[in-house]
Amino acid sequence: MGAVTATGLLGAGGFAAAVGSPRGWRRLGEELTGRLVLPSDADYDLARQLASAQFDSIRPRAIAYCQTAEDVRTCVRFAQDHDIHATPRSGGHSFTGWSTTEGLVIDVSRLKQVRVEGDRVRLGAGGQADDVATALAPHGVSLPAGLCPTVSAGGFITGGGLGWQTRMFGPASDQVVSAEVVLADGRIVRCSDRENADLYWALRGGGGGNFGIVTEFEMAAGTVTRAATFSLSWPFDAAAEVISSWQRWIGAAPERLASGMGVLLRDAEPAAVPKVLVSGAFFGPRAELEELVGALVSEAGSQPLTRTVAEKTYHEALMALYGCAGKTVDQCDLVGHNPEATLPRENYVRHRSRMFNRPWPRSGVDDALAAFDADRRAGQYRWLGLLSLGGNANKPAENATAYVHRDAEFFSVYSLGLNAGHTGEEDRRAGELWVDGGFAAFDPHSNGRTYSNYPDTELPDWRTAYYGRNHPRLAAIKKKYDPHGFFRFPQAVA
Numbered sequence: 001m002g003a004v005t006a007t008g009l010l011g012a013g014g015f016a017a018a019v020g021s022p023r024g025w026r027r028l029g030e031e032l033t034g035r036l037v038l039p040s041d042a043d044y045d046l047a048r049q050l051a052s053a054q055f056d057s058i059r060p061r062a063i064a065y066c067q068t069a070e071d072v073r074t075c076v077r078f079a080q081d082h083d084i085h086a087t088p089r090s091g092g093h094s095f096t097g098w099s100t101t102e103g104l105v106i107d108v109s110r111l112k113q114v115r116v117e118g119d120r121v122r123l124g125a126g127g128q129a130d131d132v133a134t135a136l137a138p139h140g141v142s143l144p145a146g147l148c149p150t151v152s153a154g155g156f157i158t159g160g161g162l163g164w165q166t167r168m169f170g171p172a173s174d175q176v177v178s179a180e181v182v183l184a185d186g187r188i189v190r191c192s193d194r195e196n197a198d199l200y201w202a203l204r205g206g207g208g209g210n211f212g213i214v215t216e217f218e219m220a221a222g223t224v225t226r227a228a229t230f231s232l233s234w235p236f237d238a239a240a241e242v243i244s245s246w247q248r249w250i251g252a253a254p255e256r257l258a259s260g261m262g263v264l265l266r267d268a269e270p271a272a273v274p275k276v277l278v279s280g281a282f283f284g285p286r287a288e289l290e291e292l293v294g295a296l297v298s299e300a301g302s303q304p305l306t307r308t309v310a311e312k313t314y315h316e317a318l319m320a321l322y323g324c325a326g327k328t329v330d331q332c333d334l335v336g337h338n339p340e341a342t343l344p345r346e347n348y349v350r351h352r353s354r355m356f357n358r359p360w361p362r363s364g365v366d367d368a369l370a371a372f373d374a375d376r377r378a379g380q381y382r383w384l385g386l387l388s389l390g391g392n393a394n395k396p397a398e399n400a401t402a403y404v405h406r407d408a409e410f411f412s413v414y415s416l417g418l419n420a421g422h423t424g425e426e427d428r429r430a431g432e433l434w435v436d437g438g439f440a441a442f443d444p445h446s447n448g449r450t451y452s453n454y455p456d457t458e459l460p461d462w463r464t465a466y467y468g469r470n471h472p473r474l475a476a477i478k479k480k481y482d483p484h485g486f487f488r489f490p491q492a493v494a
Helices: 022-031 069-082 129-139 153-158 197-203 238-251 284-298 314-321 362-373 423-447 462-481
Strands: 035-037 062-065 086-089 104-107 116-118 120-124 178-183 190-193 213-220 226-235 258-267 276-281 308-313 349-356 380-388 412-416
Touching: 022 035, 022 062, 022 069, 035 258, 069 086, 069 178, 069 190, 069 213, 116 129, 129 314, 153 213, 190 197, 197 462, 213 226, 226 284, 238 258, 238 276, 238 284, 238 362, 238 380, 238 412, 258 362, 276 284, 276 314, 284 308, 284 314, 308 314, 308 423, 349 423, 362 380, 362 423, 380 423, 412 423
Parallel strands: 062 104, 086 104
Antiparallel strands: 035 062, 116 120, 120 213, 178 190, 178 213, 226 276, 226 308, 258 276, 258 380, 349 412, 380 412
């Protein structure tokens, strides 16, 4: 990589000391408002962790907990001066481990401010979903959130950001009014439709870690404060009819309805029986949701084993979705992040997903379920999931922002987890073969696109899959704002 030589890149204090020496790293630490964690520090092993333990073998040279945009700039300049690979990290949920490195991790998790300013929200890139929802609830506003409480805004929003509000308001990236970004040359800039408009376009769906490090978003405040929620379950022998019915039902549903469904095996040992689960939220009266749920049950042709419908505040509904009902915000966090945290890290995860713009044929449903149930193996957590899209998310043109998936009606994913005691090489290989088999089953019915927040290292056509016809424009913007490829990872825009 060619070194950037912009004037003033060394910063006020300079980093002339050899980076391999304690003095070089110590000097960086002194320049930061936040904290630099080195391998010699007692909390280094905790600081280098991602949300999944499968990347614990990666040992960064340092982790910088940045507290300001200026801290981020200092780290970028330091890495540039010493030709060290650096990667940003907001929540550490990269399923491929791309939010860590053997170089410098630039962590923005402490940039987690949430400020309501009229019909706008100032949101730090490190704000976690549960923290943000809790902070906004007293103000009677909301922001789009994903399906995991500890995912942070930085990666979630720049990749698009899918969740309950997508069908009603579009992906989270559609709600970005402006963003503060630290560029590869160390400049701190703001982008919006009035300034650095090309960068603004790219950051709304162009993927995290490509064009710079976002430190703050200005978001349009949402009006969702209450939700009627529902949860249904069926036996596995009803799975094919429920999946087919759900795909038809959600495609015709009002935009105020959001739903996900899936088939679950918590442990794929041969005797285990899968569950079929359907849930979601409706941003309208409970009575109207009852009618919609009744229509799905009628379409499926059999009564569910369980059925619940309730009306809650949006915050309460999200916390229940996250499995954190009755927990404090501190408890709804990954163990180690604070003394009260209760959520465990994953041992190992692998996902392969696609976007779909039409229901699967019945033969496709049967193939997907056969792949789900194939080659049972104890210790595997298996999930075949589907998430509703479409609605108002599909009204803008596919090139309105970098988020290209404007024809997708739903998303589907095969997800593998490995339970404790089953993470050896043979277990991993068997799990990968299972995920690949599932992908092969549903891929023929997809539109060939993949959500970039679920990166897939096996895709030969990832540029088209993630970005479609938007990729050439993204590549041109990358060349303008990061001409030397400072921000890089295996599937970076280049």
